[in-house]
Every structure is written in structure tokens, then in C-alpha cells.
Amino acid sequence: MSSILQNLVNQPYQHGFITEIESDVAPAGLSEDTIRLISRKKNEPEWLLEFRLKAYRQWLTMEEPGWPNVKYPKINFQAISYYSAPKPKNKLASMDEVDPELLRTFEKLGVPMNERAKLAGVAVDVIFDSVSVATTYKAKLAQVGIIFCSISEAVREHPELVRQYLGSVVPVGDNFYAALNSAVFTDGSFCFIPKGVKCPMDLSTYFRINTENSGQFERTLIVAEEGASVSYLEGCTAPKFDTNQLHAAVVELIALDNADIKYSTVQNWYAGDENGLGGIYNFVTKRGLCKGVNSRISWTQVETGSAITWKYPSCVLRGDNSVGEFYSVALTNHHQQADTGTKMVHIGRNTRSTIVSKGISAGHSSNSYRGLVRMTPAAAGARNYSRCDSMLIGDQCSANTFPYIQASNPAAMVEHEASTSKIGEDQLFYFAQRGIGAEEAVSMIINGFCKDVFQQLPMEFAVEATKLLGLKLEGSVG
Amino acid sequence: MIYQDSRTLLAVRDLRATVNGTEILKGIDLSVRSGEVHAIMGPNGSGKSTFAKVLAGHPAYAVSGGEVSFDGGNLFELEPETRSRRGMFLGFQYPIEIPGVANSQFLRLAYNTLQAERGKEELDPLEFDDFVREKMKLLEMNPDFLDRSVNEGFSGGEKKRNEILQMALLEPKLAILDETDSGLDIDALRIVANGVNHLATRDNAIILVTHYQRLLNYIKPDFVHVMDAGRIVKTGGSELALELEARGYDWVSAEFIASGTPKAEVGA
Ligand SMILES: Nc1ncnc2c1ncn2[C@@H]1O[C@H](COP(=O)(O)OP(=O)(O)O)[C@@H](O)[C@H]1O
Ligand SMILES: [Mg+2]
Numbered sequence: 001m002s003s004i005l006q007n008l009v010n011q012p013y014q015h016g017f018i019t020e021i022e023s024d025v026a027p028a029g030l031s032e033d034t035i036r037l038i039s040r041k042k043n044e045p046e047w048l049l050e051f052r053l054k055a056y057r058q059w060l061t062m063e064e065p066g067w068p069n070v071k072y073p074k075i076n077f078q079a080i081s082y083y084s085a086p087k088p089k090n091k092l093a094s095m096d097e098v099d100p101e102l103l104r105t106f107e108k109l110g111v112p113m114n115e116r117a118k119l120a121g122v123a124v125d126v127i128f129d130s131v132s133v134a135t136t137y138k139a140k141l142a143q144v145g146i147i148f149c150s151i152s153e154a155v156r157e158h159p160e161l162v163r164q165y166l167g168s169v170v171p172v173g174d175n176f177y178a179a180l181n182s183a184v185f186t187d188g189s190f191c192f193i194p195k196g197v198k199c200p201m202d203l204s205t206y207f208r209i210n211t212e213n214s215g216q217f218e219r220t221l222i223v224a225e226e227g228a229s230v231s232y233l234e235g236c237t238a239p240k241f242d243t244n245q246l247h248a249a250v251v252e253l254i255a256l257d258n259a260d261i262k263y264s265t266v267q268n269w270y271a272g273d274e275n276g277l278g279g280i281y282n283f284v285t286k287r288g289l290c291k292g293v294n295s296r297i298s299w300t301q302v303e304t305g306s307a308i309t310w311k312y313p314s315c316v317l318r319g320d321n322s323v324g325e326f327y328s329v330a331l332t333n334h335h336q337q338a339d340t341g342t343k344m345v346h347i348g349r350n351t352r353s354t355i356v357s358k359g360i361s362a363g364h365s366s367n368s369y370r371g372l373v374r375m376t377p378a379a380a381g382a383r384n385y386s387r388c389d390s391m392l393i394g395d396q397c398s399a400n401t402f403p404y405i406q407a408s409n410p411a412a413m414v415e416h417e418a419s420t421s422k423i424g425e426d427q428l429f430y431f432a433q434r435g436i437g438a439e440e441a442v443s444m445i446i447n448g449f450c451k452d453v454f455q456q457l458p459m460e461f462a463v464e465a466t467k468l469l470g471l472k473l474e475g476s477v478g
Numbered sequence: 479m480i481y482q483d484s485r486t487l488l489a490v491r492d493l494r495a496t497v498n499g500t501e502i503l504k505g506i507d508l509s510v511r512s513g514e515v516h517a518i519m520g521p522n523g524s525g526k527s528t529f530a531k532v533l534a535g536h537p538a539y540a541v542s543g544g545e546v547s548f549d550g551g552n553l554f555e556l557e558p559e560t561r562s563r564r565g566m567f568l569g570f571q572y573p574i575e576i577p578g579v580a581n582s583q584f585l586r587l588a589y590n591t592l593q594a595e596r597g598k599e600e601l602d603p604l605e606f607d608d609f610v611r612e613k614m615k616l617l618e619m620n621p622d623f624l625d626r627s628v629n630e631g632f633s634g635g636e637k638k639r640n641e642i643l644q645m646a647l648l649e650p651k652l653a654i655l656d657e658t659d660s661g662l663d664i665d666a667l668r669i670v671a672n673g674v675n676h677l678a679t680r681d682n683a684i685i686l687v688t689h690y691q692r693l694l695n696y697i698k699p700d701f702v703h704v705m706d707a708g709r710i711v712k713t714g715g716s717e718l719a720l721e722l723e724a725r726g727y728d729w730v731s732a733e734f735i736a737s738g739t740p741k742a743e744v745g746a
Binding site for chain 2: 436440
């Protein structure tokens with residue numbers, strides 16, 4: 001049965017194909033000239049070029065972080081192409097004008113964006129390589145004053161908003177990859193929910209990496225003004241490649257007084273093959289600032305892909321009574337490595353945070369939870385609850401938990417629980433003895449294990465996530 | 479009950495099995511026909527649970543010799559889950575805990591899998607809830623156990639009742655109940671035994687594995703087998719259980735060795 005365990009999770013990647021669309025690819029290499037080229041290609045204002053150059057100059061002085069519990073060959077940043085865009089044939093006035101090849105790609109992915117958007121009531125801002133090619137439902141959102149567009153468009157149409165908030169949560173020199181992103185980001189999403197507006201539908205973006213060796217540097221900025229609320233979904237798939245692809249996104253969330261932002265991710269990027277060849281390097285900086293009183297930021301992630309994941313969606317709880325949440329499922333298989341977790345920084349009084357992390361490791365993978373809870377001296381009455389559970393499938397994988405607690409306020413409360421379990425032969429035999437095959441058994445155990453996180457996902461996404469884990473755990477049983 | 483015209487459900491011939499290279503079962507012969515209740519007794523470590531798990535197909539045990547036919551077919555050609563679906567049930571000596579999986583969900587999946595196998599209608603959660611609650615009454619089980627994770631935090635006795643509940647749901651042709659009586663207080667023992675008696679029919683058979691005579695006061699076996707060091711060393715009627723209770727097991731082994739049975743391999 002141990003071979004069943006091994007086979008169980010060996011489901012080949014189903015989204016592996018390359019779309020043939022002419023790309024406008026910058027030559028490999030990074031310099032101030034590259035950055036000027038990107039900025040010029042995108043017709044950016046001077047302040048943004050300055051922002052980029054400042055980031056770049058800081059990045060030059062920085063070192064790649066060595067502390068994550070992951071191993072990979074040194075990245076040659078000069079071998080990466082920092083700009084690639086589908087060639088703009090004409091301005092697209094409607095969906096009919098979208099490259100049919102691209103539409104087929106989405107179909108293969110199971111994301112018929114027009115239908116899906118309408119049927120599910122979801123506005124999909126589609127990112128294809130680095131440039132937005134289609135945005136739906138914008139008009140409807142605009143009626144209530146919501147801005148949901150690509151960040152490039154936002155720079156053109158709402159420069160004052162972008163300038164005010166960009167880099168305000170993740171400063172340009174925050175960390176090595178955030179600095180790199182700030183220097184070279186090409187596109188991403190911008191979302192602005194004005195005062196008092198509850199976004200009438202979930203906002204959703206499908207990311208997709210297409211051009212081989214073009215690093216992806218997405219930039220997302222979401223602002224919820226006083227009393228506003230929004231639920232944002234990010235879903236990802238990528239085609240199969242043998243060379244590693246670097247992905248270093250930055251996501252910034254800002255919640256003003258009484259605002260509420262829910263950010264959900266289902267990530268299924270190419271993870272490399274069974275031998276650990278290829279796959280995406282996912283080095284992401286995601287941070288939310290609960291700037292106002294009673295504000296709330298909630299991160300939910302289901303991470304199943306990428307060769308390496310290095311990701312800590314965090315909350316800075318500055319406003320009094322603000323709430324930060326992190327719900328995570330991270331599944332690793334084969335030779336995947338994940339070092340993921342969160343940071344909860346309590347600054348305001350009576351701030352509260354909840355961390356629920358579920359790590360599942362199979363194959364030869366390594367899965368680490370790394371979390372920081374910091375109670376600053378001002379955070380009187382602050383509370384944190386953390387629960388980190390690991391599950392091992394087979395005996396060649398590993399799970400680690402690195403919880404860091406820095407409590408400099410004696411009136412703050414921090415609670416941490418952790419557990420490690422294993423899907424063993426005896427459990428599977430028990431299911432088998434009741435007529436239930438190994439695949440179904442594992443899927444039932446895993447879904448039970450992840451229940452607390454799946455409950456946090458919007459309905460549609462929860463179904464998708466359950467299916468995705470099932471797919472990842474499906475294999476050649478029998 | 480012994481019926482002259484009943485069919486053979488299980489025929490075990492010279493069964494040998496090893497775990498981690500060590501031979502535990504050293505040639506077992508046993509024949510069970512529908513309608514019968516067999517008891518397998520014997521000291522701790524004699525191989526009773528191993529025998530039960532080998533029949534059910536536990537992957538840790540390797541069959542190293544012999545033949546077993548179950549319901550007319552070669553048992554060893556069937557995967558463990560197929561054995562279950564064809565009507566073999568093992569009530570575990572130590573039922574496994576499955577955190578995070580609701581008992582109701584587990585029971586329903588097991589039940590529906592079997593229904594599908596038998597070409598019968600599957601039950602939705604509401605229908606199943608009514609159905610399983612009826613079965614729970616038989617075992618005087620609190621319906622709260624449906625919402626809890628499978629066996630997690632159950633007392634020894636509660637786990638055993640949950641096993642018999644599964645037997646009641648799956649209505650197996652052959653139920654092997656491994657030490658179902660251990661960990662039960664006297665009331666629970668009576669309830670569980672009642673449940674088992676209720677489930678025994680002319681068309682199925684039960685193998686009770688136990689090393690106490692206690693259970694057999696409630697469920698009367700047609701045959702009592704004594705296992706020692708991986709073999710069945712004596713077979714008798716229900717009166718044998720009483721004799722064992724009075725005299726212990728040693729005399730049986732001694733008698734067996736003295737008889738020089740070809741399979742005894744004395745000193746091996
Ligand atoms: N998985 C195992 N690994 C090693 N030894 C085992 C294993 N299972 C059973 N045994 C050994 O086989 C013998 C019979 O055990 P068991 O079948 O559990 O006996 P019983 O149920 O009659 O008490 C014992 O000596 C026991 O230690
Ligand atoms: Mg035993």
C-alpha cells in the first residue's frame with residue numbers, strides 16, 4: 001500500500017500547453033535602461049519611473065534571502081526577460097476581438113471567461129502574460145463607483161490614487177523580491193472600493209504565465225475606503241515548461257476605517273515534474289494594512305502548485321480593534337518546496353488575529369509553515385490564535401513549523417496549537433475494509449483536514465479547491 | 479446454527495502468512511458455512527488478529543502459502559476493498575481514528591459504495607440520517623456519534639459499538655469480529671451481543687475472535703477453535719469454551735504436540 005500512497009498523488013499537470021501568440025519580448029537582462037524601456041513602453045508618468053528606479057537602486061544593494069527552508073540553484077537575473085506583451089493589433093472594443101487563440105487557451109483551462117463571468121456574476125480581469133487584454137463588468141462596477149482595472153490603466157486613468165497608495169504597505173525596499181517587483185512590474189490589478197460601498201460581486205482575476213523565461217512581476221493594489229467591503233479572488237494556472245520561471249508578485253491591500261477586504265487565492269502553477277525538473281518559483285510579497293479602526297483583512301489561500309513557494313500574506317493591524325486572518329492550505333508533492341505562512345503585526349489596541357494553517361506533504365516534498373506574531377508595546381488587549389496542522393502522506397516528505405512570537409505587550413494574548421498527523425497504511429486499510437478505495441479515502445481525509453480553511457472560501461472557489469486537491473491526489477491506484 | 483444444506487462461505491486450507499519476514503500463521507485450516515457462528519480463541523499473540531487481517535487483506539501481511547476461497551472465488555485475487563464489497567467484514571480489535579472525517583460522512587460513503595456495488599439505490603444525507611439512526615437504536619448508541627470524527631476520542635466500548643453499527647449497515651456475508659467484547663462493560667457487552675445476534679441469519683456467518691469465554695455466554699457458537707502459535711490446535715463445540723475457561727490453554731497445546739499432527743513442526 002505504500003506504493004499506492006506514492007502513486008496516489010502523481011497526477012500529471014493538466015494545464016500544460018503553450019499558446020501561440022506573438023509576444024513582444026524585451027531582450028534578457030536588467031539595468032536602468034531596461035527599466036526605462038518598460039516605463040516607456042507603458043507610457044508611464046515620470047513619478048512611476050522614479051519609483052521604479054529607486055526600487056532598482058535599492059535592489060542592487062540587497063541580497064537574496066537565504067533563510068527560507070527551500071533549495072534551488074542560484075537565479076541569474078540577467079538571463080530573464082523583463083517585458084513581454086501580446087502584440088496589440090487593435091484596441092479591443094469587445095470580447096469578440098480577443099485573439100481566438102487566447103480564448104481557446106481559456107477554454108482549455110476551463111475558464112470560459114465571458115460565460116463564467118456572466119453566469120457566476122464574477123468580473124474577470126484577465127491577465128495574459130503581463131498585459132490586460134480583457135476586462136468585463138467594468139461598467140456595472142463603475143455605477144457604484146468601484147474601479148476594477150489593470151494597474152497600467154489605473155496609472156493612466158487614476159494616477160493620484162495609485163500614487164497615493166502604491167508602495168504604502170510594501171515599501172520599494174521591503175525585501176529583495178519586492179524591490180525587484182517594484183522596479184520591473186509590468187501589470188496587475190487595481191481595485192478601489194469607495195467609501196461606504198459594498199462590492200456587489202466577487203472580483204476575480206485569472207493569472208497566467210505564458211512566455212518561457214519571462215519573469216512575471218504582477219502588482220496588485222486593493223483599496224477599501226471607510227466602510228467599504230470587497231471579496232477578491234485570485235486563481236492561477238500556468239503552462240508546462242522545463243525551465244524554471246520566476247514569479248515575484250507584490251500584493252498590497254489597504255483597509256480604512258470599518259472596511260473589510262477578503263482576499264482568496266487558489267494557486268495551481270506548474271510544479272515541475274515527478275523528478276523536480278522545471279516548475280515555477282513563486283516568491284511573493286502579500287501584505288495588508290488595516291489602517292483604520294475596526295477594519296478587517298482576511299487572507300485565504302489554497303496553494304497546490306509551483307516548484308517553490310515563498311509566500312507570507314501578512315496583516316499590519318494598525319487601527320484599533322482591527323482584525324487580521326490567515327487561512328491556508330498548502331499541498332506539496334514530488335519535489336515541491338513550500339515555505340509559507342503569515343505575519344500578524346499588532347499595533348492598534350484590541351487588535352485580533354487568527355491563523356489557521358494546514359500543510360499537506362506527499363512524495364519527496366518539503367512543506368514549512370513560518371509565522372510571526374508580533375505584539376508591539378502599544379497593542380494593549382491584542383489577541384492572537386494560531387493553529388498549524390501538518391499532514392504527511394508517505395514517509396519521504398517532510399513538514400516543519402516555525403512559529404515566531406514577539407510579545408512586547410504583557411496585556412496581549414498569544415495562543416498557539418500545532419499537530420502533525422500521517423495518512424498511514426492502517427487508516428487506508430480501515431477505509432478499504434469498508435469498501436472505500438484509497439483515492440476516495442485520501443480525498444475524504446484531506447477534505448476533512450482542510451475543512452476549516454475551505455469554509456472561508458467563497459462558495460464557488462471552495463468547490464474548485466476541493467476538486468483541485470482531489471485532482472492533485474488522484475493517481476494510478478489499483 | 480448448523481444447517482446441513484448450507485453452502486461454504488469460507489474455506490481456508492493450510493494458510494501461511496508472514497509479517498516483516500517472520501512467519502506468524504503456520505498452516506491454518508478452517509471451513510465456515512452460512513448460518514454458522516465460529517469462535518476462535520487462544521492466548522495473546524497466538525495469531526488470531528493476524529488471521530483476521532490476512533483474510534481482510536491488510537497490506538502489512540504477506541501470504542506465504544495455502545489457499546482461501548471466499549463465497550466460491552479465490553480470496554487472494556481480490557483487493558481489500560473488493561473483499562469488503564463482496565461481503566467480508568472485519569470488526570477491528572483496535573478501530574482506527576480518522577480525525578476530521580465525520581462519522582456520518584464515513585458511514586454514508588461506505589454504505590453508498592456498497593449499494594452501488596449491489597446495483598441498489600444510494601441514499602442522500604437526509605435519507606441516510608434516518609436510516610442510520612434506526613440502526614443506532616439497536617445498539618443504543620447516541621446519535622451524537624454521527625457528528626463526531628470517526629472513532630476520534632471514542633472510548634474503547636464506543637469504538638466497538640461503532641464497529642457493530644458498521645456491520646449492521648453493511649450486512650456482510652461473513653463478519654469477523656476481532657475482540658469485539660474487550661473493553662465493554664457488562665451492559666455494553668449485552669447490547670453488542672444482542673446486536674450481533676440480531677444480525678445473524680441463515681445466509682451469513684460470523685467468526686468471533688476472543689480470548690474470553692464471556693462473550694460466548696451471549697452469542698452461542700456452533701464451533702470453537704483454539705489457536706496457538708499460528709495454528710488451529712483444537713476444534714470443538716460450544717462446551718469447549720467452558721472447558722478452556724476452567725482449564726486454560728496449556729493442555730490444548732500439549733495435547734496437540736503429543737498428537738504429532740503432520741503440520742505441527744515441533745521445535746520449528
Ligand atoms: N505488524 C506486525 N509486526 C510484527 N509482528 C507482528 C505484527 N502483527 C502481529 N505480530 C506478531 O504476530 C504474533 C501474533 O499476533 P496477533 O495476531 O496480534 O495475536 P492475537 O491477536 O492472537 O493476540 C505476535 O507475536 C505479534 O507480536
Ligand atoms: Mg488480537
